[in-house]
Amino acid sequence: MPITLADSESELEWRKEVRQFINDNKGIFANASADEGGEGGLFGRMGAVKKWRDKVAEKGWVAPAWPTKYGGADLGVKEQFIMNEEFAESGVPSNVGGFGVMMIGPTLIEHGTEDQKEEHLGRILRGEVIWCQGYSEPGAGSDLASLQTRAVRDGDDYVLNGQKIWTTGAQYADWMYMLARTDPDAPKHRGITYLLVDMKSPGVTVRPLTTMANMQSFNEVFFEDVRVPVKNRVGDENRGWYVGTTTLDFERSSIGSAIGVRKTLDSLIRQAKSEKSPASFDQRRSLRHEFTDRLIDAEVAKMLSYRVISMQANGKIPNHESSMCKLFSSELNQKIALLSMHLFGMHGLVWNRASTGYVQAVSSTIAGGTSEIQKGIMATRGLGLPRG
Numbered sequence: 045m046p047i048t049l050a051d052s053e054s055e056l057e058w059r060k061e062v063r064q065f066i067n068d069n070k071g072i073f074a075n076a077s078a079d080e081g082g083e084g085g086l087f088g089r090m091g092a093v094k095k096w097r098d099k100v101a102e103k104g105w106v107a108p109a110w111p112t113k114y115g116g117a118d119l120g121v122k123e124q125f126i127m128n129e130e131f132a133e134s135g136v137p138s139n140v141g142g143f144g145v146m147m148i149g150p151t152l153i154e155h156g157t158e159d160q161k162e163e164h165l166g167r168i169l170r171g172e173v174i175w176c177q178g179y180s181e182p183g184a185g186s187d188l189a190s191l192q193t194r195a196v197r198d199g200d201d202y203v204l205n206g207q208k209i210w211t212t213g214a215q216y217a218d219w220m221y222m223l224a225r226t227d228p229d230a231p232k233h234r235g236i237t238y239l240l241v242d243m244k245s246p247g248v249t250v251r252p253l254t255t256m257a258n259m260q261s262f263n264e265v266f267f268e269d270v271r272v273p274v275k276n277r278v279g280d281e282n283r284g285w286y287v288g289t290t291t292l293d294f295e296r297s298s299i300g301s302a303i304g305v306r307k308t309l310d311s312l313i314r315q316a317k318s319e320k321s322p323a324s325f326d327q328r329r330s331l332r333h334e335f336t337d338r339l340i341d342a343e344v345a346k347m348l349s350y351r352v353i354s355m356q357a358n359g360k361i362p363n364h365e366s367s368m369c370k371l372f373s374s375e376l377n378q379k380i381a382l383l384s385m386h387l388f389g390m391h392g393l394v395w396n397r398a399s400t401g402y403v404q405a406v407s408s409t410i411a412g413g414t415s416e417i418q419k420g421i422m423a424t425r426g427l428g429l430p431r432g
C-alpha cells in the first residue's frame with residue numbers, strides 16, 4: 045500500500061500530540077544563549093538542549109524506534125517520520141539521543157548480551173553517556189574493511205593497538221563502539237570484531253583535529269596496548285563486520301535534513317527581502333533565479349525522503365534510494381551554502397556565519413559515505429550497471 049501524503053486519522057492525532065508537546069516546551073529555547081547550542085548543548089549535557097532532552101525523555105520519546113521493553117517508544121516508521129518532520133518544522137532538536145540511540149543502542153538490542161544491555165541501554169536513554177564511532181582509519185574510509193587496528197586475545201582481554209581518525213565527538217565521549225582486526229589472515233571482511241571501548245582505559249589518546257572552519261568536531265584516536273575485556277565484545281569474534289553493518293531499523297529518510305534545508309532558505313529569503321541589507325534582492329536581483337532553483341531542489345529532497353519512508357512503511361529496505369537521498373541533500377547543502385555566499389557578496393569574504401557555513405558544508409559530501417560511493421551504489425544496485 046503506497047503511503048499517502050495526507051495523514052490517516054490516527055496519524056493526524058499523533059501529529060497533533062507531537063505538535064502540542066513542542067508548543068508546550070519550545071519556550072525552553074526562547075531565552076537560551078547562542079552558547080547553549082555549542083559543545084555542551086550539542087551533546088545534550090547542559091543548557092537548553094539538556095532541558096529539552098529531559099522533557100523528551102519524560103515523554104518516553106528519546107528512543108522512538110526501540111522496543112518498549114528496552115525503554116523505547118516502539119513507534120512505527122510513519123509515526124517516527126511524523127515526529128521528525130514536526131521537530132524539524134519547529135526547529136527544535138530531534139535525535140536528542142545521538143549515536144547512543146541511533147547506532148549502538150539498536151546494535152546492542154539486536155546482538156548484545158543481557159549484561160551489555162543491562163549496563164548500557166538505560167544509561168543511553170538517560171543521557172548519562174556519550175558514544176563515539178571508531179570505524180574510519182587513515183587507510184580505511186570508503187574501503188572500511190581494510191582497517192588495520194589490531195585486537196589480540198590475551199586471557200580475558202583483547203589488547204588493542206592502532207589508530208582511528210575522523211572520530212566525531214571522541215574528545216567528549218565516554219565510550220566508543222569500534223571495529224578491530226582479530227584475524228589478519230582471514231579474508232578482510234571476516235577477520236573483524238566489534239568491541240566496546242571505555243574511553244578512560246589506559247592507553248587511549250584522543251587528539252582533536254581542527255577543521256578549515258576552525259572547529260574541533262572530530263579527532264584522531266590512538267590505542268596503545270589498551271585492554272578491552274572480552275565481555276565488551278558484541279557478537280562473535282571475527283563476525284564484527286556483520287554486527288556493524290546490521291540493517292538498523294530506524295528512520296532514515298533524511299526528512300529532518302530536507303526540512304532544515306528549506307528553513308535555511310526561508311531565513312535567507314527573509315534577509316534578501318530586507319531592503320536595508322547589503323544582501324537584498326534590490327541590490328542583487330539576479331539571485332532570484334538561484335533562489336527559485338534551490339526552492340525546487342528542497343521540494344525534490346522532500347520527495348526523495350517520502351520515497352524512502354514509503355518503502356520502509358511497506359516493509360522494504362531502502363538501498364540505492366537512501367543513497368539518492370544522501371547524495372541529493374548533501375550536495376544541496378553545499379549549493380545553499382554557496383547561495384548564501386553569493387547573497388552576501390564581498391561581505392561573504394569576511395569570516396562570518398555565511399563563510400563558516402560555506403567551508404563547513406564541504407564535509408557533507410564526505411561524511412557518512414562520499415558522493416562517489418553513493419553514485420557507485422546507484423549505478424550498480426539501482427541501474428544494474430557492471431562494476432568498473
Ligand SMILES: Cc1cc2nc3c(=O)[nH]c(=O)nc-3n(C[C@H](O)[C@H](O)[C@H](O)COP(=O)(O)OP(=O)(O)OC[C@H]3O[C@@H](n4cnc5c(N)ncnc54)[C@H](O)[C@@H]3O)c2cc1C
Nearest residue numbers: 177178179180185186210211212407410411412413414416
Ligand atoms: C564531518 C565528518 C565526520 C565524520 N565522523 C566519523 C566518525 O564519527 N567515525 C568514523 O569512523 N568516521 C567518521 N568520518 C569519516 C568518514 O566516514 C570518511 O571520511 C568517509 O568514509 C570517506 O573515507 P576517507 O576520508 O578515508 O576517504 P577515501 O575513502 O580515502 O576517499 C578519497 C576519495 O576517493 C574516492 N573513492 C574512494 N573509493 C572509491 C570508489 N570505490 N569509487 C569511486 N571513488 C572512490 C572518494 O569518493 C574520495 O573522493 C567522518 C567524516 C567527516 C567528513
